[in-house]
Amino acid sequence: MALKHRLVSLDQSIRLKGDEALHEQTDAWSNRDLIPLPPWRRTWGWFNFFGFWAIASLNLANWQTPSTYLTMGLSVRQAMLIIVVGRLLIAMFSALIAWCGLKWHIGFTVQNRYSWGMRASYIPLLQRIMLNFIWNAVQCWNGGRLVAVCITAIWPSFARIPNTFGPDMPTTTYEFVGFVVFWFLSTPFLWLRPEKFKVPFLIVCTWCGIGMLAWMIWALAAAGGVGPLWYQGQTVSATSQWSSSWLIMAGINQAIGGLAAGITNGSDFSRYARAPIHYAIGTVTSCVITGILVSLIGLVTAAAGQKLYGEVYWNPPDLLMVMMDSGNGSSGSRAAVFFLSAGFAFTAMFENICGNAIAGGIDLAGLFPRYIDIRRGAIITFVAAWVVQPWQLINRATTFISVLSSFSVFLAPIMGIMACDYYILRKRKVRLSHLYRTEDTCYWFWHGVNWRAVVAWMCGWAPTIGGLVVSVRGDLNPPRALVQLYYMAFLIGFFISATIFYLLNLAFPVPDMVQYDEVDVYGTFTAAEARRIGVVPLEDDTSIADIQRDESGIHVEVGDEKK
Template structure:
């Protein structure tokens, strides 16, 4: 089999009615085309389910309780959560406008701001984040699966290890060194979670709204059940609320200036945990039935679910510190459930089973929709001829293994550092894109030019690169990078650089956005305010196009250009879907 035949075998199967579209442009496929009304199925309740499913889970729980490791009291931690979640809600509404109004996702939004070719830079960054988050959430899912199986068969870990040849010749069931922060059963359940996830990736994302609502109800009931159980058993919210809280936690109470900066750091970590979701929120708001569907639901549900999940996590951690002091700070729900089972009887095992099952559903919800599908959407815009959303989602899921997530979540402070570090690079990207859409382009987009990589496109800029975006992004990352470097290495930086890093997300977002607007005022980009004269894609109804005389002129000009550059010539054809 020659090379061309081999590559043709790898091409994404295409529907007969879409074959002509695929042949016209290598920048266009069914998964990144502006969605027609028939595929926009998400109403306001769909976004309620989406954010509950992606917020009421293990990462949301640990995001609140891990704030205690910074030296914050419970009241201070909750103040941080309230501020952080309100900022998250505002950011999500802003990044959701583009998708809700023009029904295209994050990869296409990149092209308007960065340029047709430079758009691959933020796209690759977002894909890398999808790999990281998919691995992290799959690891959490594996831990819940381990707890679930352990509640059914307490000796299952050793049995699994033996049957799968995980044990070594000396009969030890942990072939991994202590530095890996995991044992054989952890690794096995992590792999099982990935395997179970694969069939679920077949569901198209526009049909996730019902599974989201079901998952949201299950995880909400589980969280509130643990919350009520903890309050009843502890006869209150537990000892962490009292004056001896820091002694129980094992950290020094932050005071004075240190307290203020710890709270700033906590707010940034709240936004850092969801910074990837903020950036590509348009990948899901593009499914909105109408633009308002995503606004009101996100404004209310994001702070509510975020604050309640963090509060539940903090209270349950507090009560656990009273009853299981030898276990340390149980900042993960699966560790809490394991402690409950180890110290309880058959009734405790039954409760752990149902709670673990609920959290397992939640992990499938967030990891498949929030990470695997997001990675698939982004990868489908890299190589649309060979990758669609489904193939990209499979690849993102399988990449969880080489990402070594057990190293990312080895401790509460490590977890916060990793989450906050993401915002160093993503917050400036988010800022310049939002400022461009809101203040430079005044929320007007020329959809047809998003699939035209030639100087005819207003988004081509200079050889496919918008230098304004590059400069603005560097200006946003520059002040944050020294602090980021210090947080992930042994490099020592000044206290001022560290404090700037503590303001990571809001500072990077604002700096890049303002710089981009200033550069756009000094050197105005071409085509600002332009929109398509015709609805070529049927985005707002039935597709239409220019009169036959105008079409003839377009075809004539394209045929003349084809002799000079046959690749870019096809991009000048107005595509009708």
């Protein structure tokens, strides 16, 4: 009996508490971070979104992007064409998926409930959680490499530290120390809530942006111009089974797929916007312009480095180590390398915290709303890096990383369902009060599962999964049709799932899909928003009999759209 009492007491102590007066009820489907965001929590202006996309651009992966396409045999012009087209499509799909968060102020976790059903919404949610865990670990490892360069710039002897690990450990002491330091330096920032990200975004954009420009200018001045890499033309073999057109298509698919995880949960962050115009300006200017510029700067710097050192260094940590002669260079070169590597590391830190840890926190909150909020979920995601052991993934299982990069095969169909349901079937109407309960809700479907979404999702990735398998496996002569489908996986998955989902809803219609609450149940909207949507603010509603409270929270029994 005493044990039971202690367990009950422990359960009550770790449960989340919410302010009922602010509609922050905490139950199996809701908590403070899952309810529609009220106006006072929507603090993101255009610069917040500029910074959000900037940290996704000012990083190692985007710096090295041109190398991916050049190694396919494409020319420099073709590589930059892929980057420009890819960035434009990323901005377009991001706005398409994130607009629900801008209007109804709900995130990805809740957004999927009206498409998949309350229980089946765990299918896309679990995919996101798995990706957050693994990508967080991988990003911590990549950030650790930059930290190791910083330490070497201060103490050159660190580059010669003896390896204390045995032959069975697929890493060195040098790399592992960098990972540990990066992980511990990142941890305090997990306590920052998304509402407070403006200052870190400003620091990251300024520091890393100036550092990249300075690095390119120095490389061009020191080398006296760019090297042969800049003038590289198309080198596709005449015997290749793929023309340059197909390789460009594959590159565009890869460009979008690399950011598919961030596009999918765009509403997690768009819901923090003060107004849609802030999201539009910040996203377009940063996602497109900054993304293209960083790839261009990386290309120019690598080309100038080729002229300086006689070799092409695409990976910034490698080039930085060469610049300071592995720590044996002058104090001036070590100081410059420290500034550059620290800027990259700080950017990697906030890209990881915002894009993986915080996003993981939101997703985990959807699994266990009574016990996990954004902060707790972010901490769990970050601690999971030790369980994932990124040194095993990076240094041994390169094919596993390829699989992760190609996970858009499964994410694109999810986006297709989201877009079709929100824009075409529901006509941009969502009944918020029905997203947080299982009784008397139009989003319960069949035992909490909308089978139409499950079927449409599977149809979306079925045509492209074969190409993913043969590509990752490295088959020498794979079936051409499979690879061609894989080269268009994102667009195929998106539009097939959207079409199948639409047709299934025509054949097996869901009654009254176009619904919304006529009363602002959660105090979500400003007066201007309420007028625009046609919602009555809760405090202005005189039909108090229409508002009922049950054990799942406040909800409203009015509001089918008048037709």
